Each structure stands twice: as C-alpha cells, then as structure tokens.
Amino acid sequence: MSHLASPQVSLAKDRINILLLEGVHDSAIKVLQQHGYTNIRALPTSLAEAELIEACQEAHFIGIRSRTQLTAKVFAAAEKLVAVGCFCIGTNQVDLAAARQHGVVVFNAPFSNTRSVAELVLAEMIMLLRRIPEKNAAAHRGGWDKAAKGSFEARGKVLGIIGYGHIGSQLSVLAEQLGMQVRYYDIETKLSLGNALQLASLSELLAQADVVTLHVPETPQTQWMIGPEQLAQMKPGAVLINASRGTVVKINALADALKSGHLAGAAIDVFPVEPKGNDEMFESPLRGLDNCILTPHIGGSTQEAQENIGIEVAGKLVRYSDNGSTLSAVNFPEVALPTHDKARRLLHIHHNRPGMLTRINQILADNNINVAGQYLQTDSEVGYVVIDIETPPKSSIADDLLAAIRSIDGTIKARVLY
Numbered sequence: 001m002s003h004l005a006s007p008q009v010s011l012a013k014d015r016i017n018i019l020l021l022e023g024v025h026d027s028a029i030k031v032l033q034q035h036g037y038t039n040i041r042a043l044p045t046s047l048a049e050a051e052l053i054e055a056c057q058e059a060h061f062i063g064i065r066s067r068t069q070l071t072a073k074v075f076a077a078a079e080k081l082v083a084v085g086c087f088c089i090g091t092n093q094v095d096l097a098a099a100r101q102h103g104v105v106v107f108n109a110p111f112s113n114t115r116s117v118a119e120l121v122l123a124e125m126i127m128l129l130r131r132i133p134e135k136n137a138a139a140h141r142g143g144w145d146k147a148a149k150g151s152f153e154a155r156g157k158v159l160g161i162i163g164y165g166h167i168g169s170q171l172s173v174l175a176e177q178l179g180m181q182v183r184y185y186d187i188e189t190k191l192s193l194g195n196a197l198q199l200a201s202l203s204e205l206l207a208q209a210d211v212v213t214l215h216v217p218e219t220p221q222t223q224w225m226i227g228p229e230q231l232a233q234m235k236p237g238a239v240l241i242n243a244s245r246g247t248v249v250k251i252n253a254l255a256d257a258l259k260s261g262h263l264a265g266a267a268i269d270v271f272p273v274e275p276k277g278n279d280e281m282f283e284s285p286l287r288g289l290d291n292c293i294l295t296p297h298i299g300g301s302t303q304e305a306q307e308n309i310g311i312e313v314a315g316k317l318v319r320y321s322d323n324g325s326t327l328s329a330v331n332f333p334e335v336a337l338p339t340h341d342k343a344r345r346l347l348h349i350h351h352n353r354p355g356m357l358t359r360i361n362q363i364l365a366d367n368n369i370n371v372a373g374q375y376l377q378t379d380s381e382v383g384y385v386v387i388d389i390e391t392p393p394k395s396s397i398a399d400d401l402l403a404a405i406r407s408i409d410g411t412i413k414a415r416v417l418y
C-alpha cells in the first residue's frame with residue numbers, strides 16, 4: 001500500500017467548525033481564536049432537538065451549558081462531531097454513553113462555578129431565615145410587616161447539606177464562619193471540614209436541620225430523593241434550598257409543604273422543566289408563593305464563573321483537538337500526552353475488543369512505519385490509542401494509510417494530528 005498519495009489527512013484549523021450554544025462566555029471564543037480556530041458560530045440560546053440535529057451536521061466541536069439536550073439521536077446524526085464541551089458542571093443533559101459509542105469525547109468544568117453557587121445559597125439561607133421573601137413581597141404590595149416573629153439569626157442554627165462535594169464543602173466552611181452547626185449526608189465517606197459532622201442517613205439530617213440544602217448530581221439515586229415523606233421529616237418551620245437539579249425535589253410536594261406552613265420557606269434555582277430560552281414562559285406550581293425564592297438556574301451565573309469556565313473548557317477542547325489529550329474527560333478513557341513536535345500523531349478510538357492494537361501495529365509495520373511512542377487507555381467499552389510516528393518523516397503519512405487503519409473492524413474514529 002502506498003502512503004504517499006496525499007499528505008493532508010487532518011483538517012486545517014480554519015475548516016474545523018465550532019458551535020457554541022447558550023451564551024457561552026466570550027473568554028471561550030478568545031481561547032479558541034488564540035489557538036487558530038476561527039470558524040466559530042455562537043448562539044445565545046439552546047436549540048430544540050430538530051434544530052440541533054441540523055446545526056450539528058457540520059460541527060466538529062459543540063459547546064453547551066445545562067439546557068441543551070444532546071441525545072443519542074443527536075450523536076447519531078452528528079457524524080463529524082469530535083468532542084463536546086459542557087461549559088458547566090452537570091453533564092446529565094448529555095447522553096454520555098451514546099457520545100462514547102460514537103467516539104465523541106465530553107469535557108466539563110468540574111469546579112469553576114462552585115464558589116458562585118455556595119455564595120448564592122449562603123445569601124438565600126439568611127434571607128429565608130429572616131423571612132425576607134414574604135416581607136419583600138408584602139412591601140411591594142404596600143404592606144409593612146415589621147414583626148420579628150418567625151425571623152432568626154443564622155448563628156447557632158443547624159445547616160444540613162445533602163451532597164458534600166465541591167459546593168457542599170465550600171458552603172460548609174462559609175456557614176461555619178457565621179456560627180452555624182454543619183451536618184451533612186453523602187453516600188461517600190468524606191473529609192469533614194472544620195467542625196462539620198457527617199450523618200449516617202438522610203432521615204437523621206432532615207430531622208435535625210433548620211436549613212436543608214441540596215448539592216447532589218442528577219443520578220438515578222438522587223431522582224425525586226426529596227418527596228412528601230422526606231419533607232414531612234423536616235422540622236416544622238425549616239427551610240429548603242435546591243440549587244442542584246430540578247429532578248431531585250418533587251415540586252408539587254414542596255408547593256404543598258410551603259402552602260401548609262410546614263416549611264417556612266424555600267429557594268429553588270432548578271426545576272423539573274426549565275424554559276429553553278429567556279423568552280419562553282416559566283411555569284411552576286411554586287409561582288405566586290411569597291415564601292419561595294425562585295431563580296432561573298443562575299447558581300453558577302456570575303461573571304467570574306462564566307469567564308473561568310469559558311477559559312477552562314475551551315482549553316480542554318483545544319488540547320484534545322491539537323494534542324489528543326483526553327485528561328479530565330467525563331466519558332472517555334483518560335490519556336495525558338506529551339507534545340508531538342517531532343512526530344505525527346495518530347489517534348484511534350475503537351470498541352474494546354482483543355487484538356485491536358495488534359491490527360493497527362500490523363498496518364504500521366507493513367508500511368515500514370516506525371513508532372516513536374504509544375499510549376493506550378481502555379474502559380469496559382472503548383479503547384483509545386495514540387501513536388506517535390517518527391518514520392516516515394512528517395509529510396509522508398497519507399490518506400490511504402489512515403483509510404486502512406479506519407477500515408479495521410471495530411474502529412469508531414481515527415484521525416491524524418500534524
């Protein structure tokens with residue numbers, strides 16, 4: 001087989017199409033441009049599935065936040081897609097398994113907006129303990145509720161944190177500065193910061209806390225974890241905060257607990273169904289309840305967080321595109337790679353079956369190609385091998401060699417970096 005037919009088998013950067021949705025911060029665009037990626041389409045909103053499928057046909061990289069649903073159907077249609085950047089923490093809006101099956105690597109920003117969420121929750125906690133939402137609403141209507149009844153300091157109160165990860169643990173430290181007693185429940189054993197205490201069960205936490213706040217990811221185990229039974233276990237007059245995911249709390253049950261007065265208040269940032277854009281009507285059984293703070297999923301929406309997330313996730317996309325590194329990918333075997341100045345780099349994503357590497361190496365050997373370095377990581381389903389090629393020299397790896405490697409049964413995707 002000749003490997004000299006055509007030297008150019010990877011795309012020039014100006015032919016790589018990048019689609020950014022949901023108002024991803026300009027910092028991402030700057031990073032991409034600084035690295036030579038100029039073909040960027042940035043939209044302020046999310047897209048519904050049919051529009052998304054159309055928009056994805058030509059995209060090599062897509063950037064989203066929490067609204068865009070990247071379903072198996074979208075991945076099946078997005079033939080050129082190489083990687084997805086979630087410019088947020090949560091990746092539940094992406095069918096990660098489908099992405100992996102199509103050889104699409106997914107990245108996120110695991111902590112850049114966590115301080116913003118912790119600060120918002122801290123503020124809401126104080127507002128709720130002081131009954132500010134209903135006093136504020138009354139004042140807007142001309143009322144003047146100056147009573148101290150039902151208003152409390154945060155000092156000395158018990159804060160119950162469900163999910164003691166990046167957000168929950170930062171909140172724990174901030175709340176202790178206010179003199180609160182922190183208790184938390186997590187399915188993992190965690191390092192307790194300060195004087196925080198890990199409790200053995202959710203029920204114990206619900207029974208003890210004056211303020212309950214949720215900081216868990218969306219998983220099958222967290223779905224509807226707070227329903228009528230759990231709300232009934234909370235202390236009368238306690239307050240609930242949810243800035244995690246809308247599927248964690250049964251919203252009708254919460255509305256009932258607020259209307260009955262069993263709970264004194266709530267602050268909710270995330271909802272089972274959220275509008276796709278700023279112009280779509282927000283519907284919720286919580287609307288109109290004065291003791292409930294409603295915010296439009298803005299826990300992480302600060303200038304600082306969005307700018308940092310833009311830089312972080314765009315950086316991960318650039319690194320994968322330029323260098324092949326999948327370090328910190330959420331759905332893919334992680335491979336950390338050195339630079340490849342003196343070599344061409346072949347990236348091969350395949351179903352994890354015995355003999356894949358042997359077949360790739362056989363093709364390289366048949367073509368008298370010398371391997372300078374080889375990196376392999378696999379998980380139960382997918383293998384990712386990166387091969388640095390020193391000989392033949394840079395200009396002589398060609399279309400037919402890549403075609404031969406792509407034709408190995410079990411190949412999902414293969415590309416070459418120059």
Ligand SMILES: NC(=O)C1=CN([C@@H]2O[C@H](COP(=O)(O)OP(=O)(O)OC[C@H]3O[C@@H](n4cnc5c(N)ncnc54)[C@H](O)[C@@H]3O)[C@@H](O)[C@H]2O)C=CC1
Pocket residue numbers: 089090110111113114117162163164165166167168185186187188215216217218219221222243244245269270297298299300301
């Ligand atoms: N409202 C907003 O704008 C934002 C919302 N989020 C949401 O907050 C969630 C948490 O964020 P981080 O603290 O950064 O995540 P993290 O992954 O650092 O922490 C999550 C914690 O929850 C625990 N956990 C998982 N399942 C659990 C269960 N069934 N019961 C109890 N604990 C459980 C984990 O062990 C972990 O310690 C994210 O997954 C995301 O959905 C994150 C950022 C912004």
Ligand SMILES: O=C(O)CCC(=O)C(=O)O
Pocket residue numbers: 065066067087088089090091113300301
């Ligand atoms: O800012 C966003 O779009 C989503 C924030 C969020 O929920 C997350 O980071 O998981």
